[in-house]
Amino acid sequence: MNNGHHIVVLGAGYTGMFSAIRLAHRTRRTGVKITLVNPSSRFVERLRMHQIAAGQELAVHRIPHLLAGTGVTFVQGTATAIDPENRSITVDGFRSLGYDRLVYALGSSTDTGSIPGADAHAFTLNSPEIAGRFAARLAELSESGGTVTVCGGGLTGIEAATEIAESHPGLDVTLISPDEPGGMMGGKARAYLYRALDRLGVTLETGARVTKVLPDAVELGDGRIVRSDACLWTAGVKVASLAADARIATDDRGLILVDATLRSVSHPEIHAIGDAAAVRLPWGQIHGTCQSGLPTAQYTADTIARLVRGKAVKPFRFGYFHQPVSLGRRDAVIQFTKADETPRRQCLTGRSAVAYKEMVSGSPLKTYRLSRRMNVTTIVSKGGRATRTGSD
Template sequence: MTRRIVVVGAGYAGVVAAHRIAARSAARVTVLNEREHFVERVRLHQCAAGQQLRARRLGEVVGPRAEVLVGRVAAIEPEARNVRWSGGGAVGYDLLVLATGSVPDVGRIPGAAENACHIGDLDGAVRARGALAAAREVLVLGGGLTGIEAATELATERRSVRLVSAGPVGADLSARGREHLARVFARRGIRVHEGRAVRRVRADGVELADGARLSADVVLLGAGFTAAPLAAAAGLAVDSTGRALVDAGLRSISHPEIHAAGDAAHVVGSGGEPLRMACAVSIPAGRAAADAVLARIAGRPPEPFRFGFLLQCISLGRRDALVQPVRPDDSPRELVLTGRPAAVVKETIVRGAATAARNPVLSAFGATGAPVLGS
């Protein structure tokens, strides 16, 4: 009997899983996604800054043996093993891969949903691009990787940029990494407000926890993500951020016919803490979820997913970057690579992620002739 495998979500984890299962089995593989194009999420700060992104249709990315259905997934019904979607009715499955990713936690700061932009998805990045086009004063909230990349990308466009962070900016970097960040911020004229928690986002800026106010034409959220809500709504066991709790084979601990990968899954790393939401995790997790599904189709137990970090790569505009080697538990080593060589490494890794998404084994992911994304 032909197995029906449904992959919900077509980010990095989803397309890797779908392509691998379809290429290595006779299963009928269906991908459900709200968009018809693959979105390189790690480039959305570039989109917000006004740069054009290119993309390929999902049919090209997941390969000819996987079916792609474009529409919004309304619900997953584990008891019936159905996925309800806006395109018409329900799609049944024998096994499901949940790869719905994460969304900006706009409710975390009062007023953010109404008064701030974000770059957590393509729609948000496109709206931010429109708001930023005429902005001269920009406030970026968040001192992690997303906030840093957004602030430095925007500062290259001759805007006045301030970065506000409740804790130290680049807290997970080595001392050398933080020193390079400080030099880049100074060179780009980025004003940094560390240790300043935001109480409320207003139409004209932010109000800080100490009562001070910072004005801005645009406030951009660069921190705070939570899992997409489908897992929790379906009744799966989830953590406090909505990520599905999974075993070593990436199977839901409450619904073993469902595997989860990428930002949708709560996976404990080598240091005993949940792996952070990142492209670096999503691609190998998508591959591991696919291999687990393939093992189950073949009647074998899935192999445990093992993962260790190697690098943190942060773009600092188009001509600078910071490559921070890390230990498998994501703690920083002291050595860093900076400047133009780091920018080349960062761009190579980003392009490699797109290549792996299109074909986890061998592929060249060129953008020539591809449509402009978000136009």
């Protein structure tokens, strides 16, 4: 069978990489051609970026090596425009790639544009290079002492603050958040989290909103100034404007609006996955995490493989299962959840949680390697009745 289909995958993060490798395995006898486009040849483990920021050395994984033996063509470059009417992509402003189907997996990044001074004076975890510069700054401060602020009390902010405090005990680390850190967890897990923050000496500024980032401080909404020799910004995310610029239907945040099969409602030959897709289920809209992103990639690879063969597809179903949070290298807390991410009574802490979190963080790379020769599932829960619709 040789249908000459060309599928382009934009973005080689967790979801784009998995969809490309799984799709290659699922379509290996159909003559489908797959091209993966990404600005860098390095595969970035976003789940470990806080470790780089704290000064730890991590293994470097190259995309061509991960794709070896799959038949996927890797194009290193930045997608600068999409022409959905002619089904083509412009790479680096001049190279054109045609496609029959497009998998849009460009993900998201930390938004520093909404708060004055954040783009100029704050570091982010948007790339290993930026995280590395932040780590170098922490190394400088460790020699004389100083204050580090982590702005944003979500799971990324919590992991970053605890990792920094453990790796640099001589620095004063302040976690600033308008909401209660760990507020989505159950009482037992949240209490454990707060004990860990206290043990590591992390100062909490809750109910505080940063209104300006200065070269050596952050300004809060109540007018207070908090000293900051190094500021790490983890609050808020944004997505690329590429889809909206191409007049592909998006929501007010720029996420591609998709149907029940994760296909664009305006251009059904475009499949959106991970952080780039506005995926609504009966219980609500999923948010960007590796936990939800990998299942969208798996589902989309399987869906395209079925469509190429002229087969019918079923709607996407997914349910959350857990919230794994590292608290430095020697501690962690795992909150188990219902499909809609509300907490269950069960949680895991201490050494068992550390092993669990390490298994979660390392699982994508293991999944990619296995997926080159077999179908490996990343869907832990389909959510049961909470995600069923009348069309199932």
